[in-house]
Structure formats: structure tokens, C-alpha cells
Amino acid sequence: MSMSSETIVLPPSVSTRSAASRLGDLPMIPIIILAVIAFMAIFADVLAPHNPEVGALTARFKPPFWQTGGTMDHILGTDQLGRDVLSRLIFGARVSMVVGFTAVIFAGVVGTVLGILAGYLGGWADQVIMRITDAWLALPALTFAIFLAAIVGPSMWNIVIILGLVYWTRYARVVRGEVLSLKEREFVRLAIVAGCSKATIMRRHILPNVVNSAIVLATLMLGVVIVTEASLSFLGVGVPPPKPAWGLMLSDGKQGLMVGYWWLTVLPGCCIMLMVLSANLLGDWLRVKLDPQLRQL
Amino acid sequence: MAATPNRPLLEIDNLSTHYVSAQGTRVVRAVDDVSLRISAGETLGIVGESGSGKSTLALSILRVLPPAAQIVSGQMWFENEDLVRKTDTEMRHVRGKRIAMILQDPMASLNPLFTIGNQVGEPIRVHEGTRRAAAWRRACDLLKAVRIPSPETRVTQFPHEMSGGMRQRIVGAIGIACEPRLLIADEPTTSLDLTIQAQYLSLLRDLQREHGLALIFITHNLGIVAKMCDQLVVMYAGRVVESGPVSRIFNAPAHPYTKALLNSIPRMTDNRNRLTAIEGQPPDLSSLPRGCSFAARCPAAFDRCHKETPPEFNLEGGRTARCWLASVAMQSGAA
Amino acid sequence: MPVLEAAGLTKHFQARRGLFSGSRGVVRAVDDISFSIESGRTLGVVGESGCGKTTTAKLVLGLEEPTGGSIRFEGRDLQELDPAGRRHYRKSVQAVFQDPFASLSPRMRISDIIAEPLVTNETVTSGEVRRRVLELLDLVGLPERSADLFPHEFSGGQRQRIAIARALALSPKLVVLDEPVSALDVSIRAQILNLLRDLQDRLGLSYLFIAHDLAAVAHMSHTIVVMYLGKIVEVGDAQTLARAPKHPYTAALFSAALPSHPDERREEILLAGEVPSPLNPPSGCRFHPRCPQVMPVCGQQEPALAQVGDRFVACHLYDQARH
Numbered sequence: 027m028s029m030s031s032e033t034i035v036l037p038p039s040v041s042t043r044s045a046a047s048r049l050g051d052l053p054m055i056p057i058i059i060l061a062v063i064a065f066m067a068i069f070a071d072v073l074a075p076h077n078p079e080v081g082a083l084t085a086r087f088k089p090p091f092w093q094t095g096g097t098m099d100h101i102l103g104t105d106q107l108g109r110d111v112l113s114r115l116i117f118g119a120r121v122s123m124v125v126g127f128t129a130v131i132f133a134g135v136v137g138t139v140l141g142i143l144a145g146y147l148g149g150w151a152d153q154v155i156m157r158i159t160d161a162w163l164a165l166p167a168l169t170f171a172i173f174l175a176a177i178v179g180p181s182m183w184n185i186v187i188i189l190g191l192v193y194w195t196r197y198a199r200v201v202r203g204e205v206l207s208l209k210e211r212e213f214v215r216l217a218i219v220a221g222c223s224k225a226t227i228m229r230r231h232i233l234p235n236v237v238n239s240a241i242v243l244a245t246l247m248l249g250v251v252i253v254t255e256a257s258l259s260f261l262g263v264g265v266p267p268p269k270p271a272w273g274l275m276l277s278d279g280k281q282g283l284m285v286g287y288w289w290l291t292v293l294p295g296c297c298i299m300l301m302v303l304s305a306n307l308l309g310d311w312l313r314v315k316l317d318p319q320l321r322q323l
Numbered sequence: 324m325a326a327t328p329n330r331p332l333l334e335i336d337n338l339s340t341h342y343v344s345a346q347g348t349r350v351v352r353a354v355d356d357v358s359l360r361i362s363a364g365e366t367l368g369i370v371g372e373s374g375s376g377k378s379t380l381a382l383s384i385l386r387v388l389p390p391a392a393q394i395v396s397g398q399m400w401f402e403n404e405d406l407v408r409k410t411d412t413e414m415r416h417v418r419g420k421r422i423a424m425i426l427q428d429p430m431a432s433l434n435p436l437f438t439i440g441n442q443v444g445e446p447i448r449v450h451e452g453t454r455r456a457a458a459w460r461r462a463c464d465l466l467k468a469v470r471i472p473s474p475e476t477r478v479t480q481f482p483h484e485m486s487g488g489m490r491q492r493i494v495g496a497i498g499i500a501c502e503p504r505l506l507i508a509d510e511p512t513t514s515l516d517l518t519i520q521a522q523y524l525s526l527l528r529d530l531q532r533e534h535g536l537a538l539i540f541i542t543h544n545l546g547i548v549a550k551m552c553d554q555l556v557v558m559y560a561g562r563v564v565e566s567g568p569v570s571r572i573f574n575a576p577a578h579p580y581t582k583a584l585l586n587s588i589p590r591m592t593d594n595r596n597r598l599t600a601i602e603g604q605p606p607d608l609s610s611l612p613r614g615c616s617f618a619a620r621c622p623a624a625f626d627r628c629h630k631e632t633p634p635e636f637n638l639e640g641g642r643t644a645r646c647w648l649a650s651v652a653m654q655s656g657a658a
Numbered sequence: 659m660p661v662l663e664a665a666g667l668t669k670h671f672q673a674r675r676g677l678f679s680g681s682r683g684v685v686r687a688v689d690d691i692s693f694s695i696e697s698g699r700t701l702g703v704v705g706e707s708g709c710g711k712t713t714t715a716k717l718v719l720g721l722e723e724p725t726g727g728s729i730r731f732e733g734r735d736l737q738e739l740d741p742a743g744r745r746h747y748r749k750s751v752q753a754v755f756q757d758p759f760a761s762l763s764p765r766m767r768i769s770d771i772i773a774e775p776l777v778t779n780e781t782v783t784s785g786e787v788r789r790r791v792l793e794l795l796d797l798v799g800l801p802e803r804s805a806d807l808f809p810h811e812f813s814g815g816q817r818q819r820i821a822i823a824r825a826l827a828l829s830p831k832l833v834v835l836d837e838p839v840s841a842l843d844v845s846i847r848a849q850i851l852n853l854l855r856d857l858q859d860r861l862g863l864s865y866l867f868i869a870h871d872l873a874a875v876a877h878m879s880h881t882i883v884v885m886y887l888g889k890i891v892e893v894g895d896a897q898t899l900a901r902a903p904k905h906p907y908t909a910a911l912f913s914a915a916l917p918s919h920p921d922e923r924r925e926e927i928l929l930a931g932e933v934p935s936p937l938n939p940p941s942g943c944r945f946h947p948r949c950p951q952v953m954p955v956c957g958q959q960e961p962a963l964a965q966v967g968d969r970f971v972a973c974h975l976y977d978q979a980r981h
């Protein structure tokens with residue numbers, strides 16, 4: 027019963043084509059590194075040759091196996107308490123991953139929700155949220171985190187909450203900006219004409235369109251969060267010992283650096299660097315990939 | 324150095340400009356085997372829908388193409404010099420001085436940080452080495468020429484202090500600053516209101532008459548062509564499908580696309596008759612179908628149209644058409 | 659009976675304060691306008707950029723609250739409607755906007771986009787929704803397969819068809835069309851204009867049609883309203899108004915419209931100057947600084963919109979004719 031006589035020819039569905047081409051140029055190196063770290067984190071119990079939290083005081087400061095005095099039993103040597111460095115690195119990956127991801131997601135959810143509310147509702151909601159954000163951003167993140175950590179005391183989950191509280195503002199800023207331009211778009215206006223409530227519009231029309239930016243930001247923030255966690259642990263207000271965290275290992279090993287126990291600092295340092303670098307590379311790639319304007323190029 | 328009388332001012336022969344994607348896998352034939360000519364003092368309209376290659380053609384003439392684009396073949400004779408073979412330095416002396424261009428968005432064409440006088444005087448300083456004070460005086464005259472009231476105060480102002488129509492006229496003033504032989508206007512009125520557009524078009528026509536300019540007017544509005552142009556080039560999917568004198572094409576279009584386009588436009592005087600719409604949509608330039616690119620939408624298409632690409636047929640009266648039907652008409656006309 | 663009547667409709671915006679100036683101006687975007695839309699007919703609105711066309715559309719759609727005046731829908735004042743009446747109004751008035759690329763949520767499937775007004779306003783089973791979506795797609799001439807695709811897979815013209823299908827989901831009485839073809843290719847415009855006309859004939863829709871293209875408005879409309887700086891200057895039957903404008907502004911506007919044929923030579927009325935800012939419109943007749951036929955009275959006294967022969971004109975030239 028079509029009333030227009032013409033037949034409309036649709037292009038062949040492009041979603042399949044673009045999905046394939048989208049996978050084509052994945053940045054392999056950061057993905058492999060992150061996958062290896064995630065693998066270590068998940069299977070730490072199986073992979074680690076020793077208990078990371080107990081060591082034998084008789085076997086302190088053993089160097090990696092290729093140096094004189096090193097043994098194959100402790101491939102990457104032992105620390106000042108005789109704990110196996112490799113095992114601690116493997117379990118440290120778990121701490122970094124858990125802290126990194128949960129903190130980023132926690133901050134992301136809080137920031138995105140508040141950003142959408144501020145941007146879409148405007149008025150006093152916007153004023154209140156953005157003033158808090160401004161004040162928050164004015165505080166030096168690390169000092170603020172130390173301050174919070176000192177109040178609530180060190181524990182892994184406290185660290186997650188602290189990092190989330192410190193970093194949600196970044197999301198709120200970015201998301202609000204995006205919402206401000208989205209809300210002037212005609213599809214939002216048409217949704218109002220269609221009778222949708224504010225909550226529905228925010229959920230159905232705004233949220234899916236800001237999720238991309240939030241994900242990109244999250245990937246970039248992952249690096250920042252891991253470094254902050256390491257810094258907190260290094261300063262002794264992070265993950266409490268004897269739990270193996272990379273930052274904590276760095277901190278414990280720092281006295282040894284002068285007397286040649288380089289593996290206690292260099293190895294966890296490298297792990298942190300690799301993870302942060304991978305997260306940033308992946309974030310950059312995602313940013314270009316998910317931005318339709320940049321994608322055209 | 325004027326063009327020899329028997330040779331047009333600008334003559335483009337079989338020009339092709341392609342965009343090649345970064346991986347080299349996708350080739351967009353934005354301008355494909357285009358030929359056209361324009362004589363001094365003439366107005367040539369180029370019409371075609373969005374993406375048919377009009378802007379790319381204009382950029383090709385000035386050789387200011389984006390890096391992805393490339394002139395792959397053809398010649399462009401301008402005052403007996405082949406623009407395709409010129410070096411970049413030589414082209415710099417052509418641009419702005421002998422061929423000037425006006426773009427669609429006047430705000431993007433003006434630098435917000437410099438005064439109007441500075442920007443209008445710039446081409447004069449660059450191309451003629453005129454001193455600043457003299458260039459400034461010339462800028463005043465040019466603003467007067469484009470009918471901007473009290474030019475002496477306007478030259479000291481900044482672009483944001485002008486309205487859209489005034490900005491577009493200032494861009495026009497920059498265009499004619501060095502008294503070019505050819506002015507290319509790429510949709511200069513799309514951002515203007517109707518009454519302002521009418522002012523601007525009459526201004527352009529007067530300027531052209533006074534300076535003996537050749538004008539290439541790019542638009543998708545057939546009304547502007549009807550009002551302004553002597554010659555018309557109709558582009559479809561990167562090719563020239565029809566060209567010739569405007570009134571002849573309007574009276575008896577030779578190409579089905581032109582015919583359909585003319586019929587699909589609502590007329591002020593017509594009452595509520597149904598419009599004759601062109602069904603379907605333009606093809607993707609990176610994967611053009613075999614045969615005539617309009618065949619899929621053409622009401623008169625027959626077998627041959629889907630198989631073979633029609634060449635450009637020369638019809639009587641200086642017209643051309645890229646359509647197999649035109650070849651039939653030509654033969655029966657000759658017989 | 660008219661579907662919709664606006665009386666003395668007014669919308670003023672507080673102009674944003676400049677960085678340093680403390681003054682606060684008022685933009686009179688729409689200033690005391692009255693019009694009515696008959697059932698099954700099209701009211702066309704023309705005028706230059708910034709004259710208040712979109713603001714009028716937004717007021718009708720309830721996207722902006724009027725500063726003054728009233729809108730009556732099917733004889734009832736919107737201000738006095740109970741919640742049920744408001745819901746009924748919301749369902750009866752839908753819209754299609756200019757930019758087909760911005761009108762569709764990029765991350766929703768076509769079926770969800772078209773069904774949204776339906777699901778939001780009525781309790782329907784998913785089977786019914788699906789059936790209605792396919793029916794609507796068919797109505798606007800799109801294949802059923804479109805339902806499961808995303809907006810980016812369609813061209814501008816096809817997207818505009820989707821936007822129209824969505825607007826029709828609740829079987830509205832009035833559809834506001836704010837420049838529905840301006841963003842489309844020339845060769846596609848006629849398709850959409852034809853579709854809109856066919857739908858009107860079939861479903862008895864009323865349109866509020868806004869466009870810059872005078873020929874398109876003349877073609878689509880039964881009645882035309884000409885606006886200048888937030889005011890209506892002339893209202894009349896589309897054909898007679900286009901052929902013989904009475905207000906000097908209408909005359910200039912229609913003479914500036916481009917010819918459809920090179921041999922068509924019209925008398926050209928070139929207006930001096932540009933549209934003044936609506937922040938401080940000229941005194942008296944708002945058109946008087948540009949009017950070719952201006953008289954001393956024009957700068958002092960604002961002409962009222964009054965009947966002149968077959969239409970309404972707001973101009974002092976016709977003061978005598980009325981008496």
C-alpha cells in the first residue's frame with residue numbers, strides 16, 4: 027500500500043563491513059601488553075612460583091638468575107624480606123588491575139551521571155555540580171588523595187574509593203560539555219515533542235551519545251589512576267603491606283638502589299610504565315576511532 | 324596580455340581530479356573528464372547536487388587541492404598558458420591576481436584578528452608591492468565599489484562588527500582587489516537572506532560589467548543560473564552531463580537529468596500540481612556503476628545506458644550532452 | 659473550525675549580557691502575532707533569517723513558553739487544559755526539522771526511533787508496535803528492512819522520510835515542518851514535498867510549513883504568513899499573495915525570489931540596508947528604514963494588521979483603503 031510509486035534502494039548494510047574494517051587496525055602492542063597483565067592478574071595463584079607475602083629471611087636480596095648469586099628458584103631475585111620478586115610482580119598486577127579498573131569505572135559512573143545531570147538540567151543543578159567540580163579540580167589530586175587516605179586509613183578498597191572521588195570531576199567536565207551541545211540537537215527536541223520525560227531523554231538519547239567519550243577518557247585515566255595508586259603506595263598511604271602492589275615494591279626497594287639492588291625498583295617501575303603506556307596508546311587509538319570526525323581522515 | 328580573440332579565456336580539456344584514500348584503496352572520481360570554456364566578460368554557471376564535484380573543479384583550476392586530491396589528467400589553458408604544468412611559484416602569481424575566488428562562508432574567509440582594510444589591501448600589497456598607505460586607500464575605494472556605506476570607518480573595523488551580507492561583500496572586494504580576469508564564486512550566496520542575496524547578485528553583475536570580468540558561478544540553485552548566467556555546465560557524479568547557453572538549455576534540455584531537475588523545481592505561479600520528482604539518489608563516486616551514471620534514476624534509460632558510458636556529444640548551438648539519446652537526436656537532426 | 663489558533667502570541671528573550679556592558683536587552687523574537695491553521699490545510703510562514711519563524715514553531719510545539727498571548731487547539735486554550743488535555747495536545751502536534759542528520763538519535767535503530775512517540779504515550783504490545791512501524795515505513799515509501807538499521811546507513815532524503823514516519827506515529831492532526839527540505843539535495847527535494855502533499859491528502863493533516871524557498875512555500879501552502887522582525891506584515895491566500903503582494907516588504911521579498919526561467923524578467927525591487935537587530939527594532943513600522951514607499955507617518959505610528967481586500971496587511975499605505 028505504499029503510496030509513493032518509487033522503489034527505494036538501500037545501500038548494502040554497512041554495519042558488517044565497518045565492523046570488520048574497524049577491527050582491522052587494532053593497536054596490537056598495547057592490547058597484547060594489557061592482555062598479558064590481565065592474564066597474570068587473573069591466574070596469579072597458578073602462575074606465581076612462591077607466596078608473595080612470605081619470604082625466607084635467609085634468602086634476602088638474591089639477584090635475578092643471570093647475575094652471580096642468583097638462582098633459578100627466584101628468577102627475578104628476592105627482596106629485603108626474602109620474598110620472590112616475580113611472584114610479587116604477578117600478584118601486584120592483580121592489585122593494579124583491580125584498583126585501576128574499579129577506580130576508573132567508579133569515577134566514570136559518578137562523573138558521567140553528574141555531568142549529564144548538570145548539562146541537561148542546567149539551572150541550579152548545573153551551578154551546584156559545576157561549582158563542586160571546579161573546587162575539586164583546584165585541589166592538587168595527589169595531595170587530596172593523601173589527605174583522604176590519611177583520614178580513612180589504608181586499605182585496597184579505600185584506595186579505590188579515594189581515587190574515584192579524586193578523579194570523577196574530569197569525567198563530569200568532559201561529559202557536561204558534550205551534553206550541552208547534544209541537548210541543542212534536533213533529535214533531543216523531537217524527543218520532547220514526542221512526550222519523553224527528562225529522565226528518559228537523558229537515559230535514551232543523551233547517555234548513549236556520551237558513552238564513547240567517557241570510555242576514551244576512562245582508558246586515558248587508567249594510566250593516571252595507576253600512577254596515583256603507585257604514588258600513594260610509594261608514600262605509604264596506599265595499599266597496606268604486605269599486599270604486593272607495584273608502587274609499594276618501588277617504595278620498599280628504594281633504599282636498595284644505592285647499594286646495587288636495582289631489580290627491586292627497576293622491575294616494578296617497568297611494569298608500571300608498560301601498563302600506563304599501553305593504556306594511553308589504547309586510549310589515543312579509541313579516541314580517533316570513536317570520533318566520527320577524525321575517523322573520516 | 325589579453326587572450327587571443329579566437330581562444331577563450333579559460334579552456335579546460337578532459338580534466339580529471341581524483342581523491343585517493345590514505346590506503347590507496349578508495350578512489351573518488353570527483354572530477355572526471357571535464358571540458359569547459361569561458362570567454363572574457365562571460366558568466367558560466369556550474370550546477371549540480373551536493374558532492375557532484377563542483378568545488379573540486381574550482382579548486383583544481385586554482386590548484387589549491389587538499390593533499391588527498393590529485394589532477395590525474397587533462398589540460399587547463401588560461402590566457403594561453405597551461406595551468407596544469409605551472410610550477411607552484413608560477414601559480415602563486417596567478418592566484419588572487421589573475422584568477423580570484425569567493426567562498427561560501429564569509430566568516431571562514433576572513434581573519435577575525437585583522438582589520439577589514441588590512442585584509443582587503445593584502446592582495447594588492449602582495450601582488451603589486453604597493454605600500455601600506457596606498458593599499459589602504461585602494462581598500463577604501465574597493466569597499467565603495469562593493470557598496471559598503473562609509474568605507475572610511477569600515478576599513479578600521481573587524482569582521483565580527485559586520486553583518487553576514489557585508490562580510491560577503493568584503494570577501495567580494497578582496498576577490499576583485501587585483502582586477503583579476505576570472506572570478507570563481509563557489510556558492511557565495513547560500514548563507515545570505517533573499518533580499519540580501521538579491522543585492523549581492525546585482526552587485527556582482529555590475530562589477531562584472533565594469534571590469535569585464537569572466538565569472539564562474541558555482542551553485543545548486545537553478546534560479547541563480549537563470550538570473551545571472553550566459554553559459555551553463557550541469558555536473559552529475561563528477562562529469563559534465565550537459566553544457567551550453569543558458570536559455571537554450573532551459574527551453575529544451577538535452578540531458579534527462581537536466582530535464583528532470585528543471586521539472587522538479589516548484590514554481591511560484593503554479594498551483595498545487597504534483598512535482599515531477601527524480602527518484603532514487605546520486606551514486607557513490609567511489610564505486611560508479613557501469614554505463615551512464617544517471618541510468619539508475621533516468622526515466623528514459625534503455626539497454627545501452629546500463630552497459631556503455633556515453634561520451635560527450637557535440638550538439639548544434641555550442642551545446643554538449645553526455646547521453647545516448649543525444650546521439651540519436653544528433654543523427655536524426657543531421658539526416 | 660481551525661485546528662489551531664494563535665492570538666497575540668509573543669515571545670521575548672532576555673538577551674545575554676555582554677562581557678562588560680551591564681545592560682540587558684530584550685529580543686522581541688515574536689511580537690504579538692495571530693494566525694490560524696485550518697484542518698487539512700497548510701499555513702506557510704516566510705521571512706528572512708531571524709524574523710521569528712522557528713520561535714513561532716517552538717511556541718506551537720510547546721518547546722518554549724510564550725511571554726504573552728494564547729494558543730487554542732480545537733477551540734480550547736492550552737493554558738486551561740488539564741493534564742489529559744495536555745497529553746492529547748502533545749500527541750496531536752508533531753514536528754519535522756531541517757537537519758535530517760541531527761534529527762535522528764545516532765545510536766538508536768530506526769524501529770526504535772519511529773516507535774518512540776508511540777511507546778512513550780500509549781500502552782502497546784511489542785507486536786503492535788512492530789506492525790505500526792512497518793506500516794509507517796510503508797507509508798513514507800521505505801522498505802521494511804530499514805526498521806533494523808541505524809540512521810548513518812541512510813541518505814539525507816531517506817532520513818527525512820524516517821523523521822516524517824516518526825512524526826506520524828501518533829496520527830497527529832498538525833505537523834510543524836521547519837524547513838524540511840532546505841538541507842536536502844535539489845534532486846531529492848521534490849520527492850519529499852510530494853510525499854508531504856500525498857500524506858496531507860490521505861490523512862487530512864494540517865501543516866505549519868516554514869521555508870526560505872518562496873516557490874516551495876507557494877507550492878505547498880494554502881495560506882501564507884509573511885513575517886518581518888517578529889511581526890506579521892501580510893497574510894493571505896497563497897496564490898494571490900505570491901502573485902500580487904500588497905505590503906512593500908512582501909513585494910520586495912517576492913521580487914528577490916529567483917526566476918525559474920532565464921526569460922522571466924521581473925521588476926526588481928532592491929532593498930537598501932539589512933534587517934535591523936530585533937534587540938531594538940525601529941520605531942513605528944519596523945520596515946520603514948528600508949521601505950521604498952516610506953511616508954512620514956511610518957516612523958511614528960505602528961501600522962495594525964487589518965483587512966485590505968482579500969487579505970490582511972500591516973501597512974500605512976492602505977490606511978485610506980480601509981475607510
Ligand SMILES: Nc1ncnc2c1ncn2[C@@H]1O[C@H](COP(=O)(O)OP(=O)(O)OP(=O)(O)O)[C@@H](O)[C@H]1O
Nearest residue numbers: 342351353372373374375376377378379389391608
Ligand atoms: N578531502 C576529500 N577526500 C576524499 N573525498 C573527498 C574530499 N573532498 C571531497 N571529496 C569527495 O569528492 C566529491 C566531490 O566533492 P565536492 O566538494 O567537489 O562536491 P560539490 O559539488 O562542491 O558539493 P557541494 O555542493 O556539497 O559543495 C564528493 O563525493 C566528496 O565526497
Ligand SMILES: Nc1ncnc2c1ncn2[C@@H]1O[C@H](COP(=O)(O)OP(=O)(O)OP(=O)(O)O)[C@@H](O)[C@H]1O
Nearest residue numbers: 671672685687706707708709710711712713714936
Ligand atoms: N534562546 C534564545 N535566546 C535569545 N534569543 C533567541 C533565542 N532563540 C532565538 N532568539 C532570537 O530570536 C530571533 C528569532 O529567531 P528564530 O530562530 O525564530 O528565527 P528564524 O526566523 O527561524 O530564522 P532562520 O530563518 O534563520 O531559521 C533571532 O533574532 C534570534 O537571535
Ligand code: SF4
Nearest residue numbers: 943946949956973974
Ligand atoms: S507602513 Fe510605511 S514603511 Fe511600513 S511598509 Fe508600509 S509604507 Fe513601508
Ligand SMILES: [Mg+2]
Nearest residue numbers: 377378379509
Ligand atoms: Mg562545494
Ligand SMILES: [Mg+2]
Nearest residue numbers: 711712713836
Ligand atoms: Mg529557523
